[in-house]
Amino acid sequence: MTHNNLKHHIRWAWSISQGYRSKLLLYFVLELLAIALSLLFVYLSKKAVDMAISPTDIPLRWTLIGIVATVGVGLGIRAYTGWLNERIKMMLTFELQRNMLDAQMLSVWRLIKNWHTGDIQVRIQTDCEEVANMIAKTLLSFILTAIQLLASMVFLWYMDPMLALMILALSPLFLFSKIYFQKMRKLSQEVKGEESNFSNILQENLRFRLLIRAMGIFPKRRKKLTDSQRDLFGLKMKQLNFSTYTQSVMKVSINAGYLLTFIWGIYRLQSGQISFGTMTAFLQLVARIQTPILALITFIPGFVRFRVAADRLLELKSGEIESQMDQQRLRGIAALEIQNLSFRYEDKWVLDHLNLSLRAGEPVAVVGPSGKGKTTLIRLLLALIKAEKGQILLTDRAGTRPLSAAHRINFAYIPQGNSLFSGTIRENLMLHVQKAEHIDIQKALWVACAEFVMELPEGIDTVVGESGMGLSEGQAQRIAIARALMHDGDIWLFDEVTSALDRKTADTLIHRLLDYGENKLCLFVTHDLTLANICKQRLYLD
Template sequence: MNRQLLYQVRWGWFLTKGYRSQLSLYFLLELLVIIMSILFVYYSKRAVDISMNVEHGNLKLTITLMVLCGMTGLLVRLLSVWINEKTKLSMTVSFQNTLVKKQMHSVWKYVKRFHTGDLMVRMNADSGEVVQMLCNTALACLITGLRLFALLGFLWYFDPMLAVMIIAISPLFLFSKIYFRKMRKLSQEVKRSESLIGNLMQENLRFRLLIRALGLISIRQRKFEQNQQQNYQLKLDQLSFLTFTQGVMKFAINAGYLLTFIWGIYRLHVHQITFGTMTAFLQLVGRIQTPMLSLIAFFPSFIRFRTSAERLIEIENVEPDDNLTPRRLNDIKSIAFKNVSFRYEDSAVIDNLNTGMNVGEPTAIIGASGKGKTTFIRLLLALIKPDNGEIIVEDKHDRYKISSEYRLNFAYVPQGNTLFAGTVCENLDGGDGAMSEEKLNYALYLACAEFVHDLPEGLNTKVGESGYGLSEGQAQRISIARALIRDCSVWLFDEVTSALDGKTTALLMERILTAGKDKIVIFVTHDLNLAEKCSQVIYMH
């Protein structure tokens, strides 16, 4: 077993933690089904021989036992399937929650690495492949192997030569390296293609109005259709290869069944076996067919598991945020940048920055695009860490180095439309309904967002994805209210007036600057009129 495969197996085993008792019960129940299946064959053979006076025994009792074994096997099988499906559902939910949580807490360099559409494909399709293997396919393969071994052993008991012939004609070449390499390559290509389609689908649906406005519908649709066609061809190649290999397997198995039938007729003709033994032959070989087909189906599933595991391990092994317990500071007095530098890969954005922001002194951060304003925000929110220097926040008790631990002290308003699908109220309070009506109304007042009371259902008015149903200016003001409703010592605004008219901008600034006299208020902006109203202007260049 190579190192990568060993790591994937250990990783899969770790995922089963908390579910191993259910999986063990499923395994034991399936073993009981195998035992009932063999006993059914045994008692059916005895029933036939007793009815033909070849063997002595109680026919009614034998038939009763035969029926009992068949019904017990059926009921146990239904129970095992229910337990297994329940386990799969539970594991899928838990695993997907873990993956989402890790992505939500991943640092900036990992956030930009994976496209949202790709992540959705991996978390849905790939996690389904992995859970299917761990909860069903792997155990089914083991159970099938045991069932096959037991049935071949029972067949050996009747006729050793027949058991040897069935094994000999099995297409063992399907277990060769050539088969695995071909399947692995096809599986990887299909997965990459599915991720690309997921990327395009997510973008086309999210930006469908923008695409229509820019006149790009035909171009984007053509690109999507071309990728779909490529994916179709890859899946067709995979299907053709599977059909060929499974066809060879089925041909061999049916040849084995025919061989058994001819061999059984010959031995029955020369009176070497009874008619009951002949029926047992046919039943056993028929029951051996299914396990053999299941075993060959396991290998494509195993290869898909390895490909999916590789893709999920990639998004699971991300560097997490500091993940510190949130800590609220009392009466923050100042924030200071001391010799702070930051670069994206080979591009220096902030170089040896020394500046500070104080309570009661509104600060404007201005500069041309690409000069570090967005990076300045990310550093303040500890979404990224300085390459050099430090950012110090000081309250009335002590001085602290900025980290994610102190992020909840910042009320942040990002630029653009950042509302979530749901009601206006859910956007304001996060959906927990814990905010008082007085606090909601005050935040709406500060943000010049009193208009929400005039909406068809007021605070309960539904907002579509990305604020659909509202104007850009309305959505922006609700975003401001959402930030200010939190009790934070630092207010951080990114292009907060970009979608507002002059009159609304003036009123908004008057209210924010009045209410924020005991706060550290920071505006990242291109608006020079806004900058003139601030006590301090920091130029990013």
Template sequence: MIRFLLQISQGARRYIFAIIAVGITDVALTLLFVWSSKELVDIATGESQRDFLFMASLFAIQVLFQILLRSIEVRITSLAEVKVANSLRNILFEHLLHAEWHPVSALNRGDTLTRMIKDTDDLVRLLTKILPLSFTAILQLCGAVVFFFILDWRLALILTIAMPLLLLISRIYYFPMKRYTKEVKESESSITSHVEESMANQLVIKTFELQDQELEKLNELQIDLHGKVDRKSRISFFARAIAGMAFQGGYLLAFVRGAYGLATQTITFGTLTAFLQLVGRIQRPLFELTRLIPGIISAKTATERLRDIIGLKRETVPVKNLLQGPLSLVIKELSYSYRPGSRPVINNLSFTLNPGEMVAIMGETGVGKTTLARLLLGLVKPDKGSMEFIHNQKRITIDATTRSNFVYVPQEKLLFKGTIRDNLLMGNAEASEVQLRQALETASATFAFMLPNGLDTIIGEGGFGLSEGEAQRISIARSLLRPGRILLLDESSSSLDYVTEQAFLSHLKKNLNGRSVIFITHHKEVAAQCDMTIRFSENNRVRGGHISSP
């Protein structure tokens, strides 16, 4: 955990150390405040001959400095929180983006979002508030105890006996609190996942009239969360009640001892004032430390949950290998299954795709067509067989390093919130207006120029504001701006009507410029435009697809 905290605190350590420095200064001023208030009372009652004006001025300066320090602490803490949160979320996001595809695809998006937001907040709180406050609390405790020993060592010794008792109490409730904290976080993730999934499937929920069922499910999840929070709060209540009784007992003891001292004239009024203040200076740090324990437990639980993300196996892509010029694809006896010992999804598949050729991969759902795309993109590795490029008479093995040679267009309309231009430039940030127009024309997406704001029209997440077919064509145009020599279109014309689809295929054929195309499709009309067709089926996939003329 310590190594992880050191890693995520990079860039914010100076702020964290500054918070600690402010806390140390505040502790010194607090103890000085106790001493100066004692002296002022003794001067007022005639027990001390010090200069009243000097002590009053010193007292006022201390108060002003403490106000200033607390304002500075708020500012530094705010900056530290932003720095640590940004650093941690960047680390997590970077791991998610560069992890191997298969484990990332299995993650629940709602749970992952909860970890990246709520769990990171727990760690930010630990670094910027809990740890600095723990350090200064311990320092204040030690300083107050020393001061108390100077004034009355017997009373100081009695009060410090409470420390082991409080530590014992915190130890007793640490483990159940940790268990309940983990359960609460899991419930929060379930709620976030449910809401995220429902928002993503609003159309199904509305058309199936499932609103009441979804609300009922959310209510059940919230009731479950409430129960877990209730159990967690009971433990916390018990610990706080015990600590509170110990603290009040300390005040009572100090007051009675001070009153007795005044009655026997063994202490001054100033000393009594110091007693009561020092009890607070001893017990407040102890109270703060016990109050921080739930936060420490939450942070420890959050660390374990975030390590699941940090621990994702990283995809190894040492150097991108983008090939220029004519490129042939050769697949030989390729086989793949998702689990060891299970039935292969692809078995002994072989075919060759030459520059400028178009091939259609056809078959029913679930027979391995999209799996082939994942293999070509290096997202998963084949069990046996080979996938190679032939480039300048050299054979180059296809893996994650050769991914940039494919231009992948998935079936989903994966457009981002922003303008149409922003989405197109994701394909090639340096694309000129001429290149943008050519890509849109090839994708039969010239409708974009007729929109009120043209390419600067703002669209929502997932292409909101465009029809299914329009969003799909913008997606295709964006892919055509990529430099890869082989287009990999996974049902990318599924939302197009027959006329638009035929126009797109015609434009694509004319503008291939030596590029090859792999269509994963159910449309016979698409296959008819291709140079060859590879048919997958449930019955023959074990033997592999076969090649036939269109």
């Protein structure tokens, strides 16, 4: 993992906070007011106790009213700031998660293959929350706590300088050491890494649960998950043990400070050097000093988690992102020309000086063994990857132009295998429909040989599960074909469109597709020789 320096983390966090800074400033100012009211409460309570023992000319009820007012207003402010802060944190978390998800959705192909889905999910869900929590809450809480500590120490110094020095000396500030920070960061990195590994295994087990049972490998996959849980448990126990030790040291120091204050105050009260009201103020101020110190100590783990999470998110976002541009719907596309196209993965060329011409009404079949570049060709046509050499040209009524990602809207693409999303069939069919630019649903279902949809209990509003759960592979494939046809693009890219169909259904589908697509540019990647022989052009990749 790449480790960015603190300055980089701060600049990145500052950029994320844009749009929320005015709300965070309001939260900060109100919290400052709440701190001032809490110190005013200490002062007024001291006055009230002294006035109760030694009456003065000022009525006691006014001091008591002031105490009640400070408590009431303080509670109201804290209730509002708590609500405001949680709202900001949620909004910031969701926005950061959207941005990270967008970055992954638009990553170039060579980066997508570097990340496991389970790892990405952990980073987007938990790491984004860690960063948002630092920006919206932890950092401001740290500053406010430091201000509260400083103000309380000044107040205590004013009342008894020696006591202030003793309290400060016994506070467990040594835990802010570099060794403590490094230990916490190392443990956090190890836990985050194992959480991602566990999520990877869990995601795969759930995704392939039927396949795992069918292959009889459930015991091995379960053991893999259990082993990851065991490793994660061990790492979290290390964190827990370290945290328990440091917290125990802090609690001993806190209690020692309180006992010291109590004993010191009793002796000074007995000797008549302080009043009873001052004694009560001492005890309240000690709590207001030691509690912030404890809060400052607990800031370290949160800060460590933030830096680890920031590294993981910046690593996730560091790759090349496909620029977003307005989609260009072309009219009357007559030809697509592939000229001297070459592409390689690492050091292996899969396409070398490929030439191909697609014309309306002249379907092309691309055949050949696996691993010879058929799927790569589709990715190049969809501008998901860039060719090393050569070019792809589109010709429409306005002329000829190089193919780009902005032209993707002109393609109707049917990938190999099941590609349905959870939801209703209607939602799947309408996924990338642009306004009125689509064919009739009934027509699309008929061309795709998916008329069976109308016989389902809820028709096109029937809900299908994840990856088309509840449908046969062939049914899901035909609905996916209908979905692509609904878009009514001028260029059809079909990847193994008949792979899950019986021969009779496949022949009917081919006939309907070619008949309806007589004015389309059609490219079929296929192992179906019947389909290949019907096409007017055949390209063999070997």
